[in-house]
Amino acid sequence: MADNFHLALKRFPSEVYQHNLLKNCGIYFYNENACSVIKSTEQYIFAYLSRIMTQHTWKKLHKVLFLFLAAFALAIFLPLTISITTGDVSPYVPYISEAGGNFPQAGIFTTLIVITCIFSETTIIFRYLVIEERCSDNTKHIFINKVALVIGTLSAISFVMVGAFPTTLVSHVHNVVAGMTCLSSALYMFCHTWISLHSKSRMKKLRVAITIFSVISVTAMAVFGGLGSTFWRSNKWPGRKIPQDEGFVFYVVSATAEWILALLYFCFLATFYQDFKESTFYFQLQTTQVSHTRPNISNVKGGQLSC
DSSP: OHHHHHHHHHTSOOHHHHHHHHHHTTEEEOSTTOOEEESSOHHHHHHHHHHHHHHTEEOOTTHHHHHHHHHHHHHHHHHHHHHHHHTSSOSSOOOTGGGGSSTTHHHHHHHHHHHHHHHHHHHHHHHHHHHHHHTTTOHHHHHHHHHHHHHHHHHHHHHHHHHHSOTTTOHHHHHHHHHHHHHHHHHHHHHHHHHHHTTTOTTHHHHHHHHHHHHHHHHHHHHHHHHHHHHOOOSSOGGGOOTTSTTHHHHHHHHHHHHHHHHHHHHHHHTTHHHHHTOOEEOOOOOSSOOOOOOOOTTOOOOOOOO
16 A cells, blocks of 8 residues: 555655645655655545545546547538538639638638647647656757647647638738648647657657658648649639639649648647557646645544655
């Protein structure tokens, strides 16, 4: 039971928090080696810690990925289906955001994009915490991990802006934030692929492949999208392109690359599944007011823990 108690105590990362918790349980440190005298029993303390941890833990981190997949699929396919049905876009591989360029699809698209980005950012933060825990002794990994957190957050924010500035109304702003989304997504994958290559990750080869194809997709989007804009001669909106239009092929290739990038990004986040499944998120709340109350242990019987 003593071993179980110490294992439970180690689950709290803060030494100050451990000290306060032990003090509230009736434990007092009386020498430099932190040997302690336990007023309460081992059974009571372990039950007390277990109850606290049960209330403030989340063991199902991997389910965030399923929520992200559901929201992301709904965000890109529902507006697309409506737009093609109503004739707002042509069925010839429109860009993802073109499907949400007209109302009412634009409202549906933006709402679902915001929900998607909430789950995306949650995934990015969880990944940051996992790497911070596993690579706490590697300063280079910690630095790259922080860079990835910033870049990943930027990708989520810019994706929200893609929906907030429809391509049919403010195309220049839309194109800028869309480019930021694609570029930051690729850079985020690159950062975590670098970390995987310099660690004992089981997914390093898969992440390398996904990152390489993502870079190719971003490059193809930029190059062929630029060519399509250069050769486009029609006065109509490019979202209604047909094979007879000049620049049609370039736009189709660019839009296809965008769809591939979206799929690759989700596949990359899906490689976090096992890491999330093996991790537990602990919530720790500390207030400025220190409580001096202790649990009632008058009816508990038992022995003492030795240091």
